[in-house]
Amino acid sequence: MNIMMNIPTFTVSQANRYIKSLFDSDLGMQSIFISGEISNFSNHYKTGHLYFSLKDDNAAIKAVMFNRQASRLRFVPENGMKVIVNGRISVFERDGVYQIYVEGMQPDGAGALAVAFEQLKKKLEAEGLFDEAHKKPLPSFPLRVGVITSPTGAAVQDIFNVLGRRFPKAEIIFKGVSVQGASASCEMIEALEEFSRKKCADVIIIGRGGGSAEDLWCFNDELLARAIYACPIPVISAVGHETDFTICDFVSDMRAPTPSAAAELAVPDMTALMMNTASLTERLYGAVGSYLKVERRKLEMLLEQRSFTDPGRFFNSEYELLNRNSVRLKAAAEKILYKEKNTFTEAFSALERLNPLxxxxxxxxxxxxxxxxxxxxxxxxxxxxxxxxxxxxxxxxxxxxxxxxxxxx
Amino acid sequence: MSEYTYESAIKRLQEIVKLLENGGLTLDDSVKLFEEGAGLAKFCNNELKNAEQRIISLDDIGEEQQ
Structure with missing residues (x-):
């Protein structure tokens, strides 16, 4: 008992607080990276906190990720997924357990971006954002081309050059934005909304030149994808190089492999249009020319007929007919006149006879x-x-x- | 001619050329179509001319723009 009396006694709370203080005073515990496989994953649907264990073949550690950090994740963790987490290890006094408070997490191996990309792609695809039926046709004669890209860099110059060479008639409505970094997707969403609101473009090119997967990451933003989907103006995406695919490319009305190619797709080639107009004009004149030729030939054939080549003959026969008819007419008339005359003479002599005078x-x-x-x-x-x-x-x-x-x- | 856009004008011109090429029209109709077509061809040609690239900032475009 004496021994017991001499050693100070703690309450459970005091003990746990003491243990926690030991964890919290250890610098190594404050920032630690742990790789492992997720198990017992649960997503607290009300609070948004994630609770899970990390395990390897021989051991496990409890982990919690609060919603403030979890909402920044670019992918949805799931059981069996190999991840690397970073955070601090501390003690949850109530339960007397130590756990890692996760600040960040990324898939181990495949790469966080790739996993996030695949997950978002699958999700939006299931929602129908990539449906061909929703894709708007590009205008064949756009007079205003909206361009959303960085004001610096090669992409904007490439786009301007190609548009100017192919179709200088189209006005360029330019909106300079960041095309990488935290604010990029927001700026691009705002630009799309501004174009939609002002209705000041017939087609929009959105994109940037080549870069690392991280540089291009803002084009995989879910909200940007939805903004492109909602945009009433046809959107051509042009992100990076031919081998780069982003979520924007899938949701846009047309994917261009490069910014220059986007400009080519956006506008027709003026020279081709001029040639088309010229050829139509030629056909118009040709068609009328051959029409007139056919009609002239018809006329010539008519003129070659006997009545025209030998009009005398035509007139002779007509004259004969006329002559014959007038002779008949005359005879008929004379006959009538003669008959009338007789009647008259008879009437007259009858009258004469009856005259008392x-x-x-x-x-x-x-x-x-x-x-x-x-x-x-x-x-x-x-x-x-x-x-x-x-x-x-x-x-x-x-x-x-x-x-x-x-x-x- | 001003009620046309380049697109509608070129479309009408194509129709006219097709009609004339198919033939079977009266001289009167042919002449009328030809006159219309010639006007359209001129209009399209003018539409393609006089083009100089203009670059405008989206910020300079008013909200009430059509």
């Missing part, structure tokens, strides 16, 4: 009583005064007597 000329007289023609003895009586009209005068007469002619006589 002509009767008078032949020696007959016209007797009237009180203006009434006397055609019967019954109309007059003795002492009536009658007028006797002859052809050349009248006589006043007195009826001395009447005698009726016996009818039966």
């Amino acid at each position: 002509s009767v008078l000329l032949r020696g007959f007289s016209l007797v009237s009583h009180n203006g009434q023609i006397v055609e019967s003895i019954d109309k007059i009586s003795k002492d009536d005064r009658l007028t006797v009209q002859m052809s050349d005068g009248t006589a006043d007469c007195l009826v001395l007597g009447t005698e009726r002619k016996n009818k039966s006589e």
